[in-house]
Structure formats: C-alpha cells, structure tokens
Amino acid sequence: MLAFVAPAIAQQPVSDEVFKGLREFYQRTARADGSFQPGVDPNYLGMSDSAFSDMAAVTYACVLHKTFGWELPQREKTVQWLLSRQRPEGDFFNEAGTVDPKSPQGRTYNTTQALVALRSLGVKPKFDPLPVFEEIMRQDYKSLPAYSTSFFPLAYLCAGRPIPEQADRAIRALMVQAADGYLNDHVAATFHASHYYSLVGEPTPKAELMVARILRDQNANGGWLLNTPSRDRHATFDAVFTLRHEGHNQPDCRAGIERAARWALACRNADGGFGHFPGSTSDADAVYFQVGTLVMAGVLKRADPPPSDPHLLGWGHLMPLREAGASDPLRITHSGWVGGVAFSPDGKSLATACSDGVVRLFDPRTGQLLEALRGHSDCAAAVAFSPDSRRLVTGGYDHTARIWDWQMGAVVNPLSGHTGAVLSAAYAPGGSLVATAGIDQTIRLWDAFTGRPERTLRGHKSWVNSIAFLPGGERLISGSSDGTVKVWSVSSGELLKTLEATPAEVRSIAVSPDGKLVAAGIRYGVIKLWETADWKERRSWTTAGDDVWAVAFAADSTRLFTAAGEWNRPAAVATWDVASGEQVGRMQLTGEILCLAISPDGQRLAAGASDRTVSVWNVRPSGPAVSSPDR
Secondary structure, eight states: OOOOOOOEEEHHHHHHHHOOOOHHHHHBBOTTOOOSSSSSSSTTSSSSSHHHHHHHHHHHHHHHHHHHTOOOOOOOHHHHHHHHTTTTSSSSSSSSSSSOTTHHOOOOOOOHHHHHHHHTOOOSSSSSHHHHHHHHEEEEEEGSSSGGGHHHHHHHHHTTSOOOOOHHHHHHHHHOOOEEEEEBTBBBHHHHHHHHHHHHOOTEEEEEEEHHHHHOOOOTSSSOOOOTTTSSSSHHHHHHHHHHHHHTTHHHHHHHHHHHHHHHHBBBBBTSOOOOOEEEEOOOOHHHHHHHHHHTTSSOOSSSSSSSSSGTTSSSSTTOOOOTTOOOEEEEEESOEEEEEEOOTTTSSSEETTTSSSSEOOOOTTOOOEEEOOOOOSSEEEEEEEESSSSSEEEEETSSEEEEEEEEEEEEEEEEOOOOEEEEEOTTTSSSEEEEEETTSSEEEEETTTTEEEEEOOOOSSEEOOOOOTTTSSSEEEEEESEEEEETTTTTEEEEEEOOOOOOOEEEEEETSSSSEEEEEEETTTTEEETTTTEEEEEEOEEEEEESEEEEEOSSSSEEEEEOTTTTOOEEEEEETTTOEEEEEEOOSSSEEEEEEETTTSOOEHHHHHHHHSEEEBOOSSBBBTOOOOO
C-alpha cells in the first residue's frame, strides 16, 4: 500500500477544534427517532443530497461516526429508523426530499445509501436489496444521471457480492471518456468512474489524463468551482479522491490536495458544521464531503484501529490506495489470437499457442521471449508441458500434434493420425503418456518418448474441445460439443462414466489439483462442478451469457477461475469461491478470452485472448486476485 504524505496543515489543534465542532453539530441535528435533520435550524430543508432525500443526513452521520470511532447519539433508534424504510421488495425509500422514492433514481439512491449506513453499523437489511438493482439494470439504468455509475458496485459490495458481470459490462458502456479522460466534461462523473474502478479493483482508463486536467482546473483558492455553485457542490471532494487514487502520491497531486484541504477548512462555520462553499449554511451533505476531503488530505485522522470494510464507508474517503501498477497485468502481444497457454511445472516458463502457427515461450515475470517453435502449418491451438518442464506437446489446425524439446527448439516426435484440428493436449502426470483431442471426435493416447500411438478413445459424437488427466494419471476427463463430459480409463481405454452436462456445448474442463472436483465451462455462460468421488453434480451457475471458453482451478483448489467471451468484445476472468459458489474477484481484459492457466505455485494467472494478447496477473495463493477490492 502506498503511504500518503499528509499536508503541513495537519496540526493537532486544527483537528481537535474540528472534531469538537462536529460532535456539537451532530448533537444539535440528532432527532428523537434516531434520524438527523439537514442542519441546525429545524426548518432548514437541506441542500444537494440532504434536500434530495432524508436518507442522506442519516447515512452521512453514520459514516462519519464510524470513521472517527464515535457512538451515535441514539444508535439503536437509528438502526430501527433505517430498517423501517425498507419495503419487502428490497428497496429503501425517503419520506422527505425532492426525489420520487418510486423512481429508478430514488430507488437506486436510497437503497445504496441505506446499505452503506447499515454496513457501517454492522446490521443487515430485513429484505434482500439486490433484486432492486437487477430490476433497474434491465433498462432503467440508462436513464440515471452520469453520477450514478459507482452506486451499483458499492451497493452490491455492501450487500456482500461483487457486481454481476452483465451489470458491470452495461455500466462500463455508459462511462464514455473524452480525450482528456473526463466523463461528461465534469469532475463529478469523472470521480464516479475513478470510484467505480477502485471498487472493482481495476486500473482506471486514462487516469493520467484525468489527473492532468484536474490539476489544471484547480482554482487559486484550492477549490474546483468551474460552473455554477449548484453544479459544483461536491467538486472538491471528487477532485481530491481522483488525485489521491490516480495520482500515485506525485508531488503536484499532494500540493493540490493540500490546497483543497485549506479550502475545505474555509467552509467551516461557527456551529461546527460545514457549508458547500465559504459562507454557505452548514449542511449534513456538505459536512460529509468537506470532512471527507480533510480525511483524504490527512488533516483529520480516522479511528485507530480503522473501521472494517473502509472501501464501503461512504463515497471513498477511506478507500485504501491501490499500489501503482499492482492490478495491471503483464501484457504480451502476439501476431494472432491465442488459443492455448500453459505454465511449466517449474514455474519458469509460460508457453502460448498462437493462430500464426507459432508456439512461444516467455519468462512469466518479465514477458521476455525465451523461444519460438515453428512447425505447425496452420493455427496452433493447444499446448502442455511435461512434468519435468523440458518438453512440450502442441496441437494445431493442421491435424497434427508435436512433442518438442523446447530448449533445443526441435521436434522430438510428430504425432500424426488426427483427421481434424487438434484442440486440446495434455501430459499424463507420470510423463510417459500424452493425450490429444480434437474436431475428429477422438482422443488419442501416445507414448511420450517414442511418439508411438497407444490407443484411440471413441465415444463422443462431436468435437472434443478439452481434456485433462486426473491426479495419478489413471483416468482422463474429456468435454465435448456433444454436451457431455466423459471419464475414461487410461490403461484400458474403457469409457467409465458419461455426464450429461448440457444441451449446448462443453467448451472447457479442468480438474482441481486435489483431484476432488471437475469443472466444465459451457456455451451460453454456464459453469458446472462435479465431485469425482461419486460424479454427483455439486454446483451449477450461469454467468453473463457468453461462452465459457476456459476454466482453471487455483493451486489450493479453493477457487475457480473462469473466462468467458464472445465475438472479440471485452471480457473478464471471474474468480469463484468453490465452497460457496460466490464470485469473489474479477479481472478485465480487452478481448474475448480463449484460454487460462495457473502457475504451479498459484501466484500467477495467464489468459490468452482473441485480441492477440496474453495477460499475466499476480494472484494471491489464497483469497481473491489482487485486482479485487480488499474485503
């Protein structure tokens, strides 16, 4: 985690005075029912969020009390007030404020804010709120203001789940950036994009351009009033968040944040609250955003120990910083689509099979090319290492497979006999056998040392897309476009079991390293798991609807990585907790993902794509990938 350097104005007397005033402001605005009024004057109707919905003042009071480790004046009444505002349908509603509580905007705003407040209090809602967002994502999300984008991942994470792939894709399509990185020519929509990508744990596109414009736009007084005050009320908070999270602690960003902190302090009033601008009435909404600016600037210190789930507390004033480049994958460019990837068992090499017919080996840490193997006369589509890491088996559209001594750059054994493209290849755990499979509906076993054919396994009625050996090498699993997964005896060639997986096509299969599970990626977004002990289906779920081209288990067998895609559009690798079936991580690519591989130590994940790239991420041996938000 990057250390953020606090500005020189972070002096104890300043924070003590601000804290004392804030406590007094909240004592004076607390209501008997546990809610909070927008300002000290009971007749004041609020401004911005606090005028929009009576949910705002309550949420921001909960968030700031949690930030500093304070007790709410009437915590239990506040909890009950929040819970009383939820309908059985899952949405929360306002009784006061300008927004229509039944409108898509009102339902999105109120439900997200209530979930943030309840999360800060450690309380679950009475009813599942996520159907509200699922309903809005059918169509109404397109009509919401540009500053609504990060509401969706925030709400889902507060409810305990990452935003679903299909919803994520749809929201991203709304976040169209200009050449300078800005959205809608305004810092608010731009902030919500930065907040969005921070929540999903991914690099923000055009972040450097965003930062450059924000620094150019800052006023001499430290604020960002570029339009009418009513349009720029949150501009300073928005700018500071973006500078902090996209500026990577650059000196000019630190200086800009220090100026912004001085401006925020200039908005403080005698009643202990803050206005949106110097001289403006103290308002519950302004209090959160000005105080949030001071927290991000290091002027006000959060509670120690810090609150749990700091990234879900409000609009990101406690969002942990992402280390520069930590979630950026290593990208290796090819001259065609990449249909196969494999890590060597010793972890020192990454092999790729490319549509230009070339199989390449790279250093997975640096992307340096180690060797290029040329021999296939058509697309190379499959690649697998021998257990000693010295040899490779490859398969191609030229109907052949080949065994290579890759360090010598030479073919050891050509494997001829297939009558169609070879789509998958695997080494048996002992290294003495190689299996290949493809469009001709067969699986062929070969002596790995001589290249002599051992036996042919027949039984599939369509393409065999994926094969894998179980640990021990006595059984082999195959997945086919005929919709089945089959289990074979390696020694006899006998078909032991047929799993009727789908009426569609099985695109990919994987065996967990502990040998207890088999996963299948299926056309139209379906993923299935079976127990190898009895071959009973353990779990089935549907993703965004694209074909699941690749599946791979983590080295400890606790997580499953799946990759989907369709027609060369951006896709993602999803990370699933095997025990619960919950999605716990997501890594975005720019093209359709065709293949996956995990390094033997579980530290790296590689994905080959149709956009001619291979991406290599660092992933944790346990828990979500680094690109996922800290949970």
